[in-house]
Amino acid sequence: MFGLIEKVLSKSVGFCEIRVQDRTRRSVSVRNGMLNNANVIISAGVGIRVLRRGCWGFASTSKLDEESMLDVLRQAEIAALRMSEMTKKRVPELDDSKNISLDWIPDKTSNSNSVPIDEKIKLALSIEEKIRNSSKLITNSTTVFDELIDEKWIMTTEDVKVHYALPKPQFYTMAVATKNGEMTRSMQAIGIMGGVDEMFSESSPEAMAEKTAKLAVDKFDAPYAKGGMSTVVLSPGMVGLLAHEAIGHTVEADFVMSGSAASGKIGEKVASEKVTLADAGLNPLKNGYPAGTIPVDDEGVEVQDTIIIKDGIMNSYLHNRESAAEFGVEPTGNARAFSHSDTPIIRMRNTYVKPGTSSFDEIISSTKEGYYLVLPGNGQADANAEFMFGCSEVYEIKDGKIGNLIKNATISGQAFEVLKSVDMVGNDFKWDLGSGFCGKGQAAKVDGGGPTIRCKAMIGGR
Amino acid sequence: MRIKMRARQALESALSKKLSSAEIIMTDRKTISIELQDNSVHVATEDTSEWTGIRAFKGNSLGFSAVNSLKEDRINGAIEEAVKIASVAPPDKSNVLPEPEVIPWVKGMYDKELASMSLDESIGIAKKIIETCKNYDKRVSLDSGSFQVIVSNVAIASSTGIEASTRQSFAFYDIMGMARDGDVVSSFDIEYGGTRKISEIDVETSAKRLSEKVVSSLGAKSGKSFTGQVILQGDAANELLLSPLLWSSYAENIQLGSSRFKGKLGKRVASSKLTIKDWGRAPGLVASYPFDREGIPPKRLFPIHNGIFTDVFHNAKSAARDGSVSNGHAGGSGSSTPNITTSNVFVKPGNATLDDIIADTKLGILVGRYSGDIDPSSGDFSGSVKGGYLIENGRKTQPLLGTMIAGNIYDCIQNISAISSDTVSLIDVFMPSIRLEGVTVSSK
Numbered sequence: 033m034f035g036l037i038e039k040v041l042s043k044s045v046g047f048c049e050i051r052v053q054d055r056t057r058r059s060v061s062v063r064n065g066m067l068n069n070a071n072v073i074i075s076a077g078v079g080i081r082v083l084r085r086g087c088w089g090f091a092s093t094s095k096l097d098e099e100s101m102l103d104v105l106r107q108a109e110i111a112a113l114r115m116s117e118m119t120k121k122r123v124p125e126l127d128d129s130k131n132i133s134l135d136w137i138p139d140k141t142s143n144s145n146s147v148p149i150d151e152k153i154k155l156a157l158s159i160e161e162k163i164r165n166s167s168k169l170i171t172n173s174t175t176v177f178d179e180l181i182d183e184k185w186i187m188t189t190e191d192v193k194v195h196y197a198l199p200k201p202q203f204y205t206m207a208v209a210t211k212n213g214e215m216t217r218s219m220q221a222i223g224i225m226g227g228v229d230e231m232f233s234e235s236s237p238e239a240m241a242e243k244t245a246k247l248a249v250d251k252f253d254a255p256y257a258k259g260g261m262s263t264v265v266l267s268p269g270m271v272g273l274l275a276h277e278a279i280g281h282t283v284e285a286d287f288v289m290s291g292s293a294a295s296g297k298i299g300e301k302v303a304s305e306k307v308t309l310a311d312a313g314l315n316p317l318k319n320g321y322p323a324g325t326i327p328v329d330d331e332g333v334e335v336q337d338t339i340i341i342k343d344g345i346m347n348s349y350l351h352n353r354e355s356a357a358e359f360g361v362e363p364t365g366n367a368r369a370f371s372h373s374d375t376p377i378i379r380m381r382n383t384y385v386k387p388g389t390s391s392f393d394e395i396i397s398s399t400k401e402g403y404y405l406v407l408p409g410n411g412q413a414d415a416n417a418e419f420m421f422g423c424s425e426v427y428e429i430k431d432g433k434i435g436n437l438i439k440n441a442t443i444s445g446q447a448f449e450v451l452k453s454v455d456m457v458g459n460d461f462k463w464d465l466g467s468g469f470c471g472k473g474q475a476a477k478v479d480g481g482g483p484t485i486r487c488k489a490m491i492g493g494r
Numbered sequence: 495m496r497i498k499m500r501a502r503q504a505l506e507s508a509l510s511k512k513l514s515s516a517e518i519i520m521t522d523r524k525t526i527s528i529e530l531q532d533n534s535v536h537v538a539t540e541d542t543s544e545w546t547g548i549r550a551f552k553g554n555s556l557g558f559s560a561v562n563s564l565k566e567d568r569i570n571g572a573i574e575e576a577v578k579i580a581s582v583a584p585p586d587k588s589n590v591l592p593e594p595e596v597i598p599w600v601k602g603m604y605d606k607e608l609a610s611m612s613l614d615e616s617i618g619i620a621k622k623i624i625e626t627c628k629n630y631d632k633r634v635s636l637d638s639g640s641f642q643v644i645v646s647n648v649a650i651a652s653s654t655g656i657e658a659s660t661r662q663s664f665a666f667y668d669i670m671g672m673a674r675d676g677d678v679v680s681s682f683d684i685e686y687g688g689t690r691k692i693s694e695i696d697v698e699t700s701a702k703r704l705s706e707k708v709v710s711s712l713g714a715k716s717g718k719s720f721t722g723q724v725i726l727q728g729d730a731a732n733e734l735l736l737s738p739l740l741w742s743s744y745a746e747n748i749q750l751g752s753s754r755f756k757g758k759l760g761k762r763v764a765s766s767k768l769t770i771k772d773w774g775r776a777p778g779l780v781a782s783y784p785f786d787r788e789g790i791p792p793k794r795l796f797p798i799h800n801g802i803f804t805d806v807f808h809n810a811k812s813a814a815r816d817g818s819v820s821n822g823h824a825g826g827s828g829s830s831t832p833n834i835t836t837s838n839v840f841v842k843p844g845n846a847t848l849d850d851i852i853a854d855t856k857l858g859i860l861v862g863r864y865s866g867d868i869d870p871s872s873g874d875f876s877g878s879v880k881g882g883y884l885i886e887n888g889r890k891t892q893p894l895l896g897t898m899i900a901g902n903i904y905d906c907i908q909n910i911s912a913i914s915s916d917t918v919s920l921i922d923v924f925m926p927s928i929r930l931e932g933v934t935v936s937s938k
Contacts, residue, residue, distance in 0.1 A: 171750075286532055375539060415672040442900075490896060492866070494900050
């Protein structure tokens with residue numbers, strides 16, 4: 033592949049970045065005892081980005097022959113030149129990218145790819161059956177086994193030459209229970225970068241099925257949370273969601289330049305001194321298999337463990353090469369493109385809070401009243417750093433003990449105010465945000481995690 | 495059409511693999527996209543893509559594969575994959591292909607002028623978005639957005655005799671921005687639109703509306719906690735109220751026990767004020783289609799008519815489970831198996847204007863956008879109010895921050911106290927504002 037890319041690259045008269053991507057996605061889903069889907073989707077293509085007279089041009093195609101790729105190069109060049117005629121803004125001079133040559137194929141790649149389709153179907157059917165047979169109240173049970181295997185070749189006119197392959201499997205179990213016309217729903221999900229064995233090493237599919245069914249049934253007797261400000265203890269998954277949604281998006285440099293709440297806050301105290309928050313392309317803690325793992329970004333920049341907040345002080349934003357040049361800093365390796373037809377934009381990778389010193393028991397036993405939020409649901413954040421997270425497994429805390437299950441709840445707050453209210457940080461750690469995708473015009477596999485933490489936030493309730 | 499012939503050829507190749515039946519869907523698409531970032535036109539992009547999707551049936555066992563190519567060798571590879579899956583998949587008697595139907599012509603699906611729009615014209619329109627926002631108020635800041643022109647061809651061929659093809663054009667635009675006044679940052683807001691005709695591209699109205707929304711939400715603060723009236727505007731009404739009701743009207747969700755409407759066909763499920771219509775052959779609308787993902791023309795449906803659950807959305811599979819036939823609501827693309835979808839959805843307007851409804855509200859809130867969870871099965875919702883205002887004694891008194899709403903949407907729709915006469919277009923949804931009663935509002 034590099035030979036073909038080199039031929040096309042040699043025809044470029046200025047900066048050019050070529051990404052070839054080969055993707056295989058295999059999915060199996062089962063609902064109520066019936067195979068809902070068994071699919072394999074194969075896509076390949078090339079995206080070419082050029083910089084001419086200070087303007088970007090980008091074009092892409094699914095045709096991977098030399099003639100089509102040269103056409104795409106010409107289209108990208110025309111787009112950049114038309115932009116330079118019609119717009120005033122110019123891309124600042126980019127720092128020289130580091131001469132990087134990399135061939136990175138984790139040894140788990142073949143593991144994920146080698147599970148035959150009939151075994152995947154059998155597993156999805158047997159786990160779905162387990163959920164369904166757990167209770168007569170279960171009226172809908174679903175399992176999904178999905179894996180995405182991406183292979184990329186990236187070359188630029190600045191001597192970047194990168195090849196890597198990443199397997200990213202995920203597994204979901206879902207249940208809906210019905211009782212006297214009332215319905216409840218629950219879901220467990222796991223997603224990693226690695227093989228299928230690694231995916232199930234922390235939680236077996238059988239355990240996921242059991243928990244899914246139990247949670248759906250138990251919710252019938254659960255009360256709603258009381259709305260208002262409350263002390264909340266967040267699980268590692270919820271902390272990952274907080275780090276990603278509430279902070280991570282506001283520190284993406286494109287969002288900062290547009291005026292997000294993080295703008296101008298470098299060097300300012302934005303969180304409790306107990307909080308250190310970072311975003312890493314590779315796993316700095318060497319535990320687990322975070323799904324946002326990439327060895328280099330889509331501009332060919334080596335990924336960093338970027339410390340966003342250090343001991344409560346805002347330390348860095350997340351950058352691509354262009355924003356780094358605007359801010360006069362080094363790029364952090366956050367330029368990502370989901371598919372060959374996407375332009376690289378600033379995205380997170382694995383966003384996390386560093387562990388502290390308190391044990392889980394200390395955190396719970398010292399909490400007089402509040403809620404323990406375990407299972408992250410949807411999350412959204414705003415320009416003013418106001419966030420909203422859903423949580424589908426919530427317990428009340430009373431007099432230092434975890435009490436009754438509460439129905440689904442939502443927490444909200446201003447991210448920096450909530451981080452300033454953090455008064456305990458656990459010594460545990462887990463990546464737990466690896467299933468699904470983050471959306472920002474295009475999808476991205478990301479992960480998030482951290483220790484258990486205690487803070488104050490607004491609970492939506494009745 | 496070239497693609498129609500190739501679909502037929504691919505079908506023949508698939509059927510030569512000892513399949514009992516098969517379906518080919520082929521698409522090709524050209525997209526010009528001008529992307530906005532940080533108050534400027536950031537990059538111009540052009541993409542061409544092709545997809546071939548194969549549904550392979552061995553009896554009632556089904557395998558699906560797709561490849562982003564129209565080339566014979568790659569299609570044959572995908573056919574092999576689909577056959578391999580069909581050989582090991584357990585049978586399901588609802589795995590069937592629909593029989594062909596006459597496909598009526600739908601006007602206004604393709605505009606030659608839009609399809610031939612130049613890169614320069616597209617960049618010009620993208621620039622107009624930014625200029626309109628900046629001319630409205632210097633405090634408006636555009637984070638991101640795009641203007642896209644798409645031209646696509648779709649062809650479907652199946653062993654039951656379906657042969658359908660269509661050419662379509664679209665222009666879409668989306669803008670996300672906020673207002674910043676010193677250290678005060680508003681909520682971000684979004685505006686989007688779409689059309690099939692070059693003469694109907696109107697980015698200025700959307701850009702002005704976005705600017706107005708973000709500027710007027712500067713200085714938002716927390717309001718009051720109470721249980722009472724909540725007026726849902728456009729996006730909020732769509733996400734919080736319409737989406738779960740449509741989801742519950744999908745046959746598959748009813749059959750598989752996750753819809754609240756199971757066993758309620760012909761029964762009252764909402765206030766008699768509520769009527770929802772789905773019409774997929776409306777001329778020139780963005781979500782219109784001459785035939786669905788399986789080659790079947792869409793029928794006019796009323797999922798809710800005067801509060802009564804009246805029609806169910808079907809594709810061929812869900813219809814087979816009910817011993818019926820598809821009503822043309824199979825969704826999906828060349829890279830996916832058919833699911834169930836809506837087309838253009840119209841919520842019937844009421845008699846009073848939104849201003850009248852606000853004037854008639856003693857204590858309540860107006861919700862522009864909803865950022866939160868809604869469980870379509872139980873109907874429970876809990877989330878943040880965005881672009882919201884406190885209403886006191888018939889007047890909007892302040893923009894809201896730190897305000898959450900919670901309730902159950904299936905309870906709320908029993909108690910709709912007003913629907914506005916004015917509607918907003920959300921590309922495929924035409925939505926009035928709706929006032930609900932008995933919603934819990936929590937403020938910091």
